[in-house]
Amino acid sequence: MLKTHNCGELRAEHAGQQVTLAGWIHRWREHGGLIFWDLRDRWGITQVTINQDTTPDIHALAHEVRSEWVVQVTGTVIRRPVGMENTDLATGAIELEVTGLRVLNRAKTPPFYINKNNSVDEALRMRYRYLDLRRPAMQRNLVLRHNVIRFIRNYLSDRGFIEIETPILFKTTPEGARDYLVPSRLHPGKFYALPQSPQQLKQLLMVAGYERYFQIARCFRDEDQRGDRQPEFTQLDLEMSFVEREDVLDLIEGMFTRLVEEVSDRTLVTKPFPRLSYAEAMRRYGTDKPDLRYGLEFADLSDFVATAGFRVFSEAVAAGNPVRAICAPGCGTYSRKQLDELEALAKEAGAKGLAWMAIEESEAGPVRSPIAKFFSADQLAEIIARAGARPGDLLLFAADTEAVVCAVLDTLRREIAHRLGLDDPQKVAFCWVIDFPLFTWNEDEQRWDPSHHLFTAPMWEDVALLDSAPGKARGQQYDLACNGYEIAGGSIRIHDRAIQEKIFGLIGLDVEVAKERFGHMLEAFEFGTPPHGGIAPGIDRLVMLLAGQPNIREVIAFPKTQQAADLMAGAPSEAEPGQLAELHIRVVEAED
């Protein structure tokens, strides 16, 4: 080893020892005859001193050294002089008095600061990702990611799970997300697909009798990017046999509770994890992934505003649509401009406008609002009571279709929480969302689509509904939400061929097509399949939240840009004609 210690471990008790450190020059300060270096490696920073009086040759060499050069220094650990300790540094009680120096490598001046945590153009970060990753903040993120994955591996291994790898080259399934296809050299005109998740394979491992499987699995989906979506990402893929929903929820809840408390520095604010039915989540928060770091629940007014003189409300109710409100605490003094901003957001979410009331007692009544005149005193009192509004608060209303009301109020809720500083990244709030409808109606195709995926079992008591009212059947599906993100989704699976074929029928999957695509699954299910179920938490999103980061690029070593490109290596790139010929591929010009 070129070092005896790392740059984060020397303390006062090491004083007097001869040690060798190696790392990068984080910062340098030259005071003529005395040079200070902050020497950095993955473990921390140690101050190094080079004295011209005692080591003139080393001083002369050190004078040439610049930021990010790689050096090896040998010397004596000394306690810093009284009053010169640096309490901001773990190693701040000591410094290394250098008696030997080797420049291991020089460095060009980096294109951006390694030693400052300021913002850098994203394209530049990606082009020089290896330098970006050298920054202490990124190293912290990746160390946390490692610790999270290590904790998960240990936790599950201790509970009888084994990790099994599944193929990256697999079979395309046109259901779900767009596949990444891989052309086959040996089979002209045929393609593998990269897995969107190891869903089928883990179920087959249950058929195979492994009972408890997990995998830190790379997944691929060729869809457009978001801050929380990359074309390739990592799931904790997990499946168990002979379990019911409660078994899976208990396992994951126990694991994530300990994970947050033992591996991260975040505060877990939901313990145990609240459970919401899908219907309840939509009614109270307008989303199936509510952020429970704060309340700001919706108030439903549909049942009594029909008689008010405000036609937007009465007509909505007459059409069978909901009227709901959200209370923004302390926002009653919002200016015209601020209200306009909220209205613009509401319109972006689908609203036609945004009605509001400021709770403000005056001679005219208890509220200040353009629509106050349409309501009786009793009605206003009822609205205020239901919304839990107090003087100084602002009420915002949505009256439209169920979907629009949910979307609008969800948008406003998150905006208000952000403006009020309620979305504290130091907090993590998990909640389970359960009792999802098994199907959602696809208006375009005039058929039922699976809400989760086609192997999700219906609630056993709802099986009869598959024939009578498929839209009412609930699935044994469960999602885990955290801070407004979907962090995991899973289900108890169908292990019965008859039910599986019924599902295929309902989603309009022709029997022959189903056999072609899923024949291996159907066949496997006939050889003694245990009841089984599982879940798949997204590792990137989880680590993002535990690291307090705003997007998953910050916790992925080499992420892609929003255009799904790697700016460092230059991927994707064109292939050699010879490669294409071998793969039986001809590139055609894109149509305009």
Next chain:
RNA sequence: GGGGGCGUAGUGUAGCGGUUAACAUGCCGGCCUGUCAAGCCGGAGAUCGCGGGUUCGAAUCCCGUCGCUCCCGCCA
């Protein structure tokens, strides 16, 4: 596929019809023996993303284009 934001010395920003294109930091040189965002002095460094247009005059206004980013659609 659609909408919003950003693009100015190496980096981060200011300037938003007429400036010698400004500030900070970094970089280069010098001074400096207790700094830790060191300090002081001096210096170099920008075809204002790219292309076109409007104008007497464009970093600034308009159109197009490229890149990054946020969002909608999409993501079983």
